[in-house]
Each structure stands twice: as structure tokens, then as C-alpha cells.
Amino acid sequence: MKFCPHCAGPANRVTPPGDDRPRDYCPACDRVFYQNPRNVVGAVPISEDGRVLLCKRGIEPRLGKWTLPAGFLENGESTHAGAVRETREEAGAHIRLGEQTLYTLFNLPRINQVYLFFRAEIETMGLGFTGETLEVELFSKAEIPWDELAFPVVRITLEHYFQDAPGQCFPVRMFDVHRIGDQIDLRLISSSSAREAGTAG
Numbered sequence: 001m002k003f004c005p006h007c008a009g010p011a012n013r014v015t016p017p018g019d020d021r022p023r024d025y026c027p028a029c030d031r032v033f034y035q036n037p038r039n040v041v042g043a044v045p046i047s048e049d050g051r052v053l054l055c056k057r058g059i060e061p062r063l064g065k066w067t068l069p070a071g072f073l074e075n076g077e078s079t080h081a082g083a084v085r086e087t088r089e090e091a092g093a094h095i096r097l098g099e100q101t102l103y104t105l106f107n108l109p110r111i112n113q114v115y116l117f118f119r120a121e122i123e124t125m126g127l128g129f130t131g132e133t134l135e136v137e138l139f140s141k142a143e144i145p146w147d148e149l150a151f152p153v154v155r156i157t158l159e160h161y162f163q164d165a166p167g168q169c170f171p172v173r174m175f176d177v178h179r180i181g182d183q184i185d186l187r188l189i190s191s192s193s194a195r196e197a198g199t200a201g
């Protein structure tokens with residue numbers, strides 16, 4: 001940060017007393033500006049016949065690739081409400097989240113983001129979507145364009161979904177995602193037990 005967002009004066013980097021890392025600081029306002037990771041919230045929208053809704057991306061990055069509807073959480077919004085909103089905006093679908101719907105969580109410390117995907121039932125489709133999406137389609141496991149998926153977090157979430165779906169038992173899984181050179185290192189950190197996860201409602 002070069003300039004203070006409040007007074008437009010020059011900002012610098014200082015480690016505040018008691019803190020352990022440098023922060024953006026405006027000496028004129030005597031104000032510290034903290035930057036923290038952002039939440040990306042998304043859904044695994046499921047149709048009545050068990051197919052998954054995917055969106056073909058209309059914007060970079062990964063233009064033309066398929067993804068689950070997801071986007072940045074807004075201020076004043078709960079994570080699950082954000083997933084419902086993003087699905088409405090990007091997929092033109094209204095979804096319903098039942099109980100225990102948090103499904104996958106990805107920590108991406110390298111880019112300061114946390115991804116949260118929720119399982120959801122599709123209630124209505126065809127409501128119209130934003131220019132962020134080119135196409136919306138339902139896919140069975142065999143139809144998923146596995147080589148045309150936009151992001152590793154989407155691939156992993158879909159793989160687990162289709163692995164869990166036959167038993168209708170969906171443990172919550174948390175992953176750490178690191179990039180080592182050109183390789184994405186995606187590691188399962190924890191998974192709730194089948195008993196805790198219960199069965200899908």
C-alpha cells in the first residue's frame with residue numbers, strides 16, 4: 001500500500017508494538033491497515049437425479065473451463081448465504097442447503113485465500129446468469145469434463161463427491177494447497193468421521 005485510503009498521504013510498512021510482522025501504516029492518521037485472507041464460497045449444486053451443476057467460465061483466469069459456482073464472500077454475509085448468492089449469480093440456479101452441508105475446505109496460504117464448498121440441492125434452474133459464465137450444464141460422474149476443469153479445488157471436491165455419493169455419507173474434508181514449482185501440492189489435513197458426518201438429508 002503506497003497511499004493511505006483515508007488521507008491519501010504516503011503510507012509505509014512498520015511492525016506495530018506487540019505485533020510480529022510488518023503492516024501498512026499511515027503516520028499522519030496513526031493508523032494500521034491489516035490485510036487478512038479472503039474467503040471464497042461456493043456450492044456443489046446437485047440435481048434430483050444426482051447430477052452436478054457446473055459453469056463454463058466466461059472470464060479469465062481459465063476462460064472456457066468448467067467450475068463449480070463460487071466467489072468472494074461479501075461483508076455482512078454468512079458463508080452459506082454467500083454460496084447461495086454466488087450460485088444464483090453465476091449459474092442462474094436457486095439452491096437449498098440442508099443440514100451439515102459444509103463439504104470441503106481448502107487453505108491456500110500462498111494466495112491468501114480460504115475456499116469453502118457447500119453441498120446443496122438445486123431447487124430452480126434457468127434464472128439467468130451474469131457474464132462471468134458462458135454456459136451452465138448438469139453432469140453425471142461419467143460426463144464430467146475432468147480434463148477441462150478450471151481449478152484443482154474443483155476437481156478434488158468433485159472426485160470426493162462422486163466417491164461419497166453412492167453411500168450418501170459426506171464427511172467434511174479440509175485440505176492445504178501449496179504450489180511447489182509448477183506442481184500443486186494438495187494435501188488432506190482432516191476429515192470428519194462417517195458417524196459425525198451422518199447421512200445426507
Ligand SMILES: [Zn+2]
Pocket residue numbers: 004005006007008009026027028029030031
Ligand atoms: Zn492517513
